[in-house]
Amino acid sequence: MLPPRNAIGRIASHVRLVLPRTSGPNVHLRPFTHRTQLLLSPPPGRPQLPFLSPLAPSRPLPPLSIHLRKHFGRLISTESREGYKRRFGRSLKVSISFGAILVLFSIIQLGVYQEDIEHQWPTPPEWSWKSRWSLRSAQALQHPDYVGKLMTNWPMVAGYMAELLERLEDVEGEGKGIVEQYDGGLLVEGVGRTGLDISAKSEPWRRGYFQALMGAAKAAENLDGWVTDRRQKISAPAEYAVGPSNPRPKPMPAGQRKVIHEEDCERASPPPETFYMKVLTTNGFDTRQKLDAALAYADWLDFKGLQETAGDMYVWAMDIAAGGFEGDANKIVDLRTGVLRNNASDLPSENILRVSTALAVHNARQRNLPTALSIFTSILKARRNLPPSIRLLPAIISPRTAHKILQRSLLRSLQISQNGSHSC
Template identity: 40%
Template sequence: MRPRLVVRRARLSTPRQALRSRTPCLRTFAYYTQLTTKSRPILPFLAIPVTNRSVRCFTTERKQWLKHEAKMAVRYTVSFWGILVCMGVIYFFINEESLERDFPTPHEWGFITRKLLRDANNGKDPKNGQVNWAQAMELSRGCVLRLEDAKVDGEGVTKLSDIVDPTAQFPGEFNPCDISGKSEEWRRGYFEAIMLAAKASEHTDGWVRDLTRNVISPPEFVIGPSNPRPVPIPPGQPHAPREEDCEIAYPSADSWYMKVLATKGFTARQKLEAALEYASFMEFKQRPEGPDALYNLALAEATQGLNMSNPPYNPKTFVLNEKAGPPSLNLLDAITAVATHKARSGDISAALPIYLSLLKARRFLPNDPPTVSRTRAPRESLWTQVLSAVSQPDYPSPPPDGTQAPWRSPQERCQEASLSLWIGEILYASSSRDDGLSWTRDSVDIAEEQLRALGPTTDDKTSKQTCCECLTAGLDNWGRMVVKLAKEEEQMREKAANRSSVFSFWSGAQSAEGRWAAEDGVVKERVRRTKELLEDVRKEDPGLAALFKA
């Protein structure tokens, strides 16, 4: 018989004995651990995990998660900056469209040339009121250079002179050109760019460039022998330049005006405007020999094509001839400039008859505008209206050439007010103070009436500017006259009080005392009342920032 194996009970009963010898929780955990040795261990609730440094941190799953996060970061970053770039491009083109509507440019020019002229005009007349003549000068100058370059926008423009100044920044820049082959819009825009450069040169006359830093500075800040008392530099600006390190930054205005007068292709009206502006600049620079020749040139342009057997004005006294018929706009402007030049020179005896003849001629002008035959435009479709709303506006039609007599528009009526102002000032200074005050009051009344008729939302900026200038000058002259008369009245009253006695009859003249002081109060009240008419406050466009305001 085969013997059986002896099995010790102690070994078979070891797990049970072990379970009995421990606590119930640990007994259950050990039991299930032995039954499921290959399963995942079940930890008790709120068990503290133990960090094992031997476990790998960069697993395959973590690697995929990091790749996903990196892709999302790149996607969000590119999307964010893409949206910003798109918004910047949209804002840029909206701003350019707004500037184009404020300062139109010829459509046949290139984009860069048109932008230069728009930005130059914006520097001269910005919405925030901070005029930057240096920017207007540089941009308008660059626009003119591009218009004369055959490789850019100057195809068909020929130079009338081959003289080149080797010391100039741009040789041949001020040589006159022949632009007769260009369109009217191109020539008008070219004239606007040159005249803007000339006006900017007047305001930047004498400005210097510091060669060591390439900084433009007005002459009053320069430190040197020619300026022993320099003006302090404003806070935040570069330090003052030294005279030995500087050179003249911009060309003189004479070069620009002479270029306009010598260029072939401009109209008589454009050359007349250039001659009058040049003469005014020479008067400001106190050059006595230049203005007379320029005024004669302006009169020659104004009377071009007229029959001089019956001249429209007296060549010696410049008084208008009533028998020659209504004067043209060019002749009125030229004769007015001549009279103003004589008045500023002190020859008021010669200026007064000219002003009176001009005022009489303007008052006999027609009150209604000339009739223009208009053809009824065909009715546009809805799609055409949408396209016209989003497309760029048409270039403005050409202004009058000045060869015809004007009508009494608001601007012409304000010109009448300015003539009354000049007449009143001359009469007050020469012969009769009462007559001078009467003419001055009439000019203020006419200017205020026209300003109120135009209204605050008018699109006729030229007429509004003329009336504002006339009203401001009229109120200023009126106030100065009354203040002077009030002081004299006060002095006379004090002298009379010192000479008064028991037998004097000054009590009967008390009603006349204080007349000019009372009128001074009337002038101040008039200034307060017309303040709203003279202020041209432009509301700033808040743009997208208004969406985030409460």
């Protein structure tokens, strides 16, 4: 039996919602079974992207740089790009830290080295750090066994000394207080300008200036016949320079690929007499310092074969030694020959003994054996007459060395005389 029907089965008409009618164009509803073109998908096909489309054979290939710049953004994603940035930043930080550590270690090592050679060869404390650096570095280079080198780099020594002398002789800089002698100084042809008056400077300053002059002279002796290429900043003997005056130059040493040219070359160093004469004519050096320069210059003249000039320089050295002697030097030594008189009351000074010994060696080299033997005998007798306290001091030349020099000179003279007789 069916359930009873509800009395309210329909919504009352006064309760039913009525949508208002809007005015406008008529909307045509599409039948459900009718298909239009809007619902049809486009025909399937490959997307036409620039990097996927093949190039026409007629089109030229773009340069590799343009191609990479065009497609670099596609090859690296945003995430990988950020990763690369982080890696690059981390590597840069590590590299900078490691480089800073290496630089600091090098500075510390250089400071320890400079302090070591400063203790070995002290420099005047009143000089600037650059002048002290130049002097002790040049002195260390002259002792290659101490600094772990095989040989001395004389061009570098000459460069250090030239730069140092230029600063020390600057009256507006570190040479403040020195004056020119003889109303502006004297210029000697072939030698250069004479010495200055440095008597107003302190003793450490004068000692350092003397070391610089003697170091420059020694470097000039070792660089005799050398030239320096200004453009390439290298030095070598003149026979290696390529130029009109040397049509067949020697090949450069192994490992040196540069070739020096004569038109770009200049003398590697001034002549040694420039520095020796500056020491001898400077007002402010003591007797021993001038005597060192005179004997070194005379020995250099002997080496160059200028025996007569060397003899005059030895006489000048004897005058310097006699000038520093307290008393009459003529009672002690013959100023021309260097033979000591050996008076019982007067004793020779160390400077006189040095010059006499150098004169004896000079005469022995020139095969002037009677004079050399007389000088050596007087020196040995004078040293035997010295008090025991002074006799214990190290002699400039021992009797055994003097005997060897005389023996070699005698043998050489005999060989020369025999060769001359055979040739006749």
